[in-house]
Amino acid sequence: MHTHILPEKLPDFAEKFGYGDFIHLVHEREGFANMMKGGVFFREIAKNCWDPEVRIREYELYRTSVQVVCTIPVMFSYWAKSEDCLDLSMFLNDHLAGIADDYPERYIPLGTVPMQDTDLAIRELQRLKELDFPGVQIGSNINGLNLSEVRFFPFFEACQELDMAVFIHPWEMMGEADMKKYWLPWLVGMPAETARAACSLVFGGVLERLPHLRVCLAHAGGSFVPTIGRIEHGFNCRPDLVAVDNPVTPRHYLNKIWYDSATHDPQLLRYILEVVGDDRVCLGTDYPFPLGDLEIGAFIEQMGLPSETVERIFYKNTIAWLYGH
Numbered sequence: 001m002h003t004h005i006l007p008e009k010l011p012d013f014a015e016k017f018g019y020g021d022f023i024h025l026v027h028e029r030e031g032f033a034n035m036m037k038g039g040v041f042f043r044e045i046a047k048n049c050w051d052p053e054v055r056i057r058e059y060e061l062y063r064t065s066v067q068v069v070c071t072i073p074v075m076f077s078y079w080a081k082s083e084d085c086l087d088l089s090m091f092l093n094d095h096l097a098g099i100a101d102d103y104p105e106r107y108i109p110l111g112t113v114p115m116q117d118t119d120l121a122i123r124e125l126q127r128l129k130e131l132d133f134p135g136v137q138i139g140s141n142i143n144g145l146n147l148s149e150v151r152f153f154p155f156f157e158a159c160q161e162l163d164m165a166v167f168i169h170p171w172e173m174m175g176e177a178d179m180k181k182y183w184l185p186w187l188v189g190m191p192a193e194t195a196r197a198a199c200s201l202v203f204g205g206v207l208e209r210l211p212h213l214r215v216c217l218a219h220a221g222g223s224f225v226p227t228i229g230r231i232e233h234g235f236n237c238r239p240d241l242v243a244v245d246n247p248v249t250p251r252h253y254l255n256k257i258w259y260d261s262a263t264h265d266p267q268l269l270r271y272i273l274e275v276v277g278d279d280r281v282c283l284g285t286d287y288p289f290p291l292g293d294l295e296i297g298a299f300i301e302q303m304g305l306p307s308e309t310v311e312r313i314f315y316k317n318t319i320a321w322l323y324g325h
């Protein structure tokens with residue numbers, strides 16, 4: 001689980017909608033494309049970002065047979081007018097549905113929804129359910145708002161009701177403007193964003209009120225699990241600040257959430273397995289991006305874990321997260 005895919009060609013959404021720095025692709029040399037955010041270069045992507053056959057050949061090298069695919073967070077476009085974001089989301093979701101239809105044994109899709117408008121997000125969620133998607137991917141914040149905001153609760157409620165899994169991916173990282181150098185938004189901002197999302201769902205009582213909601217956090221939960229001691233201590237020493245919406249200790253939720261395995265660090269993965277349980281960690285890679293675990297699962301195989309634990313990480317936990325069994 002946790003891989004990203006895009007259509008090879010994107011419509012010119014900025015021209016279609018008449019505003020905004022929507023992502024478009026410029027194909028200048030064979031096998032590569034530049035992702036442009038308005039006029040600004042965002043990232044170069046290669047054929048393995050859009051060609052399902054190339055991907056299959058690449059991930060088979062690591063004896064992986066199925067990928068859970070979702071869009072690249074920069075495509076969320078929550079900043080756009082909600083109707084336009086719905087339009088864009090439907091385009092991406094129809095592409096994902098096509099890949100899953102063409103390669104039903106190879107790809108499992110997670111959709112994207114216009115989170116800036118809860119009603120439209122639920123409407124698209126319902127359509128995704130009809131298209132047989134097992135879940136959706138959403139951002140760690142919605143235009144700067146935390147996931148604990150009351151306005152998002154009906155969306156999470158609908159996810160629980162429709163039995164749709166939720167993957168939370170960091171994006172629009174806090175502090176980005178102040179730390180452009182050294183790739184800090186990716187190295188420091190992303191783990192913090194993920195902890196922000198997790199703490200919001202925990203302290204906001206979302207997970208407490210929706211005990212059957214199945215949430216998975218990208219990048220092994222970012223800094224959430226490594227700093228749970230501090231988070232719990234804060235909850236205990238300043239309940240007046242922290243325990244205002246939910247009286248249950250945050251540690252209680254560690255085993256209610258799923259996490260991908262993208263730690264790049266066997267020691268950290270061992271710690272996470274110990275504190276969240278080996279039924280909660282899913283093989284996640286962030287493929288095909290360079291910051292991902294591109295030697296899919298190799299470090300996990302070298303950790304000397306019991307074979308039942310490896311099996312759980314490699315597929316059983318992902319199935320449990322996606323389908324609830």
Ligand SMILES: [Zn+2]
Nearest residue numbers: 004169218286
């Ligand atoms: Zn990712």
